[in-house]
Amino acid sequence: MRITHPPRLGALALVLLSLLTAIPALALIVSTGGEAEAHGTPMKPGSRTFLCWQDGLTDTGEIKPVNPACRAAQQVSGTTPFYNWFSVLRSDGAGRTRGFVPDGELCSGGNPNFTGFDTPRGDWPLTHLTSGATIDFSYNAWAAHPGWFRVYVTKDGFDPTRALTWDAVEDQPFLTVDHPPLNGSPGTVEANYSWTGKLPDGKSGRHVIYMVWQRSDSQETFYSCSDVVFDGGNGEVTGIHEPGNPTEPVPGTCAATRRTTGTWSGGYQSEVTVTNTGDVPMLGWMVDWTLPSGQKVDSLWNGAPTYTGQSVMVHNAGWNGSLAPGQSTTFGYVVTGDGGDATASLPCRVG
Incomplete structure (x- = not known):
């Protein structure tokens, strides 16, 4: 694994959040080898699709979101994207960002199946972080393919109630990760990539951590928004319902x-x-x-x-x-x- 750190912002922001009782604890061991795999989404800090799936999951396996923003996403896009929380992708992405993904559609990557997750509002599930802290990051790995991660953060003064545009995102990623190691078996919630790094200094208040995952063996590219607040937190998640069923469901067969x-x-x-x-x-x-x-x-x-x-x-x-x-x-x-x-x-x- 090779991690590069743009000199302006330093090393990667990696987030450690408390997992819900509905999902078994995920391994966060950093290994020294392994093949990168694609199809997935951030779990730490959790993306909108991942946390809304957890928020809406009932004891019977149905999706009934409790969080207001997740409910609004369901009204726009239905429940299918909740079961497919790991599939926010563009098959023609080729790693492209600005000029390819339209303003206001960053969280869906311009994929119409996930339009509901582009809705600008201040009540999405939220991960609490500390600016400049060195913590762990975890990204779900659902299927096997090599690739790179590029991780961005929004600029100072970001307003979550306004449509997310490229002008609101820092020009350069604060972290680039080259083919990180895999933990666990693909095709499960537990499968993940994990590494440690440093969050950007000087951040406060509400922000979005925006990630682009580009496959190196095809044009397929994944996009995600993780809503965070830099308030001295240690990865706690608020604004999310914790279902009582401890059994981890598989999203479809x-x-x-x-x-x-x-x-x-x-x-x-x-x-x-x-x-x-x-x-x-x-x-x-x-x-x-x-x-x-x-x-x-x-x-x-x-x-x-x-x-x-x-x-x-x-x-x-x-x-x-x-x-x-x-x-x-x-x-x-x-x-x-x-x-x-x-x-x-x-x-x-x-x-």
Whole structure:
């Protein structure tokens, strides 16, 4: 892992907050190795989507926000973004910020599924911090991909009741993190990246910590807003409901089945059907498998693939990730090499 610190603001701000009783304690151990992974959102300091998901989670797994700002986000965008709190992304982002993400849409990254989280108001769930403190930061890792983090903070005088624009954000990130280590197993709330660093000096009052996570193997880029107040706090979270159910829910489930649609000497074609098998809507999916030695994917359609040796991971395309419970979509691919598809069922994860 390599962390660079712009000389103007010093090292990274890393936040330690108290986790809710609904979510088991997360590991915050800083390791010395590991592969960075994408699909996720800040947990410390918690992003709007993550804390609103926690705020709205009921004992039955339904989403019924208590926080007024989270309720307002639900009225605009529905409950689907709450179940998909880790998916505030742009598949065409390529790490772009100013001039790409429009003013007033920074918290959604310009992704229309999360428009409700752009609403300017002063009652979002809030993390209390101390300016200049050295603390821990944790970012959920939901699916595997390498990448970088760039962490910004708003300028002095920031007003949370006004639309967040690029003019309100410091020009340079106060921290850049290069492929940080992974703790835990991807596809869970516990999976996270954690490191330590120093918050910017001289900050007081309300601010937003804005993070951009850019994959290094594709254009997919993630955006997030974490509402904070520099008031001498140590990561406490206020303005959030703590549900009584100690069981950690998984935000949706999916299944993937594969069938061979054609074969020939030295190759074959297959189709994979992805189905939302859960009882909540989802905004994205990913399927992975390992090709036998000597095989290679020649072409793939209706999905966004990543290849690492014989390992293949396919994310949804920009238009077929949103699936209601029971709804399905398909992608296909052509392989060169001897042999065929040996497994009809493939691992599938929401994200």
